Amino acid sequence: xxxxxxxxxIVLLIALSWGIVKLSKPASSNTxxxxxxxxxxxxxxxHISIILSNYLSPYAEYYVQxxxxxxxxxxxxxxxxxxxxxxxxxxxxASFFVWTKGKKLPPLTFALAVCAMIYWTIICIPWTIQFFxxxxxxxxxxxxxxxxxxxxxxxxxxxxxxxxxSLIKDRDTNWVRNQYKNKFLNYLNNKLxxxxxxxxxxxxxxxxxxxxxxxxxxxxxQYPDSMIKVFTDTTTWTLSQxxxxxxxxxxxxxxxxxxxxxxxxxxxxQRIGLRNGNPIIVNxxxxxxxxxxxxxxxxxxxxxxxxRRNYDKYGYPLSKRITSRFGANLTYLLMKPLExxxxxxxxxxxxxxxxxxxxxxxxxx
Numbered sequence: 001x002x003x004x005x006x007x008x009x010i011v012l013l014i015a016l017s018w019g020i021v022k023l024s025k026p027a028s029s030n031t032x033x034x035x036x037x038x039x040x041x042x043x044x045x046x047h048i049s050i051i052l053s054n055y056l057s058p059y060a061e062y063y064v065q066x067x068x069x070x071x072x073x074x075x076x077x078x079x080x081x082x083x084x085x086x087x088x089x090x091x092x093x094a095s096f097f098v099w100t101k102g103k104k105l106p107p108l109t110f111a112l113a114v115c116a117m118i119y120w121t122i123i124c125i126p127w128t129i130q131f132f133x134x135x136x137x138x139x140x141x142x143x144x145x146x147x148x149x150x151x152x153x154x155x156x157x158x159x160x161x162x163x164x165x166s167l168i169k170d171r172d173t174n175w176v177r178n179q180y181k182n183k184f185l186n187y188l189n190n191k192l193x194x195x196x197x198x199x200x201x202x203x204x205x206x207x208x209x210x211x212x213x214x215x216x217x218x219x220x221x222q223y224p225d226s227m228i229k230v231f232t233d234t235t236t237w238t239l240s241q242x243x244x245x246x247x248x249x250x251x252x253x254x255x256x257x258x259x260x261x262x263x264x265x266x267x268x269x270q271r272i273g274l275r276n277g278n279p280i281i282v283n284x285x286x287x288x289x290x291x292x293x294x295x296x297x298x299x300x301x302x303x304x305x306x307x308r309r310n311y312d313k314y315g316y317p318l319s320k321r322i323t324s325r326f327g328a329n330l331t332y333l334l335m336k337p338l339e340x341x342x343x344x345x346x347x348x349x350x351x352x353x354x355x356x357x358x359x360x361x362x363x364x365x
Contacts, residue, residue, distance in 0.1 A: 049149065060073060062235035062244050087123060087213075088120065093116075095163060098117065102166070103167070118160075119206075123227060124153035125157075130238050130239050131237070132238045256285055259329075260285065263328075267332045285335060286360070286361070288339055
């Protein structure tokens with residue numbers, strides 16, 4: 001079912017890309033339309049990866065104490081994100097006009113749009129590098145996930161790069177004169193038309209363009225170096241320069257906790273207990289599971305780390321899917337054999353097994 005949905009989404013994106021190309025460039029040959037559709041498809045994939053990566057991992061700033069099972073630290077600083085988003089939108093507008101109109105734009109407009117695209121392409125390089133490494137030993141971060149996160153900046157680089165290549169191949173030099181009322185802008189426009197080295201002019205315009213944009217962003221509370229800090233004012237990622245507070249303790253028996261919320265006549269709740277300051281329903285199964293973990297942590301610490309790491313990886317996501325009383329009851333019954341195993345282990349290795357079970361999830365005071 002998931003494979004069918006994924007395939008349908010790909011087909012839909014291909015059809016959408018082809019439709020947009022045919023609407024925006026009706027005179028294009030089929031070969032050029034296929035190339036443009038491929039470029040647009042890459043562009044859509046990049047945006048989908050941004051949406052899904054944010055959905056899969058709720059992000060927090062470096063100074064927030066997080067539960068690593070529930071969330072992760074953001075690779076993009078929220079404080080400096082407005083500058084990042086501004087240049088993204090600027091690139092989006094610029095690339096659309098350059099992609100659809102190319103050199104039919106007035107020379108100065110064309111040069112400024114290309115400057116915006118060049119700067120965004122430069123930004124995408126550290127954005128890609130940011131995902132090379134993550135010091136957080138969170139189990140769901142692996143090279144495959146990293147490449148998925150990289151899809152967005154890489155797709156933007158490919159999208160802009162393909163537009164630049166099409167511009168190089170385009171020999172059209174029929175620029176339009178007198179497009180601006182302002183004399184200085186009109187002067188620059190005419191200079192660009194008369195020049196035989198327009199790429200040099202674009203490089204000359206690039207620095208003043210960037211300084212002007214950064215000054216505008218400073219008026220709205222951003223910093224001149226926001227596009228550096230957007231990557232460095234983070235934690236756990238490749239370019240991060242900040243440290244984070246200790247992770248919140250997420251020790252818990254997720255499946256047993258969910259199971260304790262089933263029908264009282266089946267799961268037999270005993271009392272309300274406390275875990276990390278939060279009230280939870282406690283039954284004997286949950287107390288036995290926690291007592292077993294306490295014991296194995298003391299007796300076999302290496303084994304405990306392996307069990308806990310894998311349980312956090314698989315048990316917690318599974319418990320989030322159990323949302324009905326029927327599911328809780330079923331989980332309770334399925335966990336019964338493990339409960340009996342835990343109980344035998346406790347009686348074998350604990351001098352006071354019932355006392356150990358009884359004290360679980362109780363206020364120490």
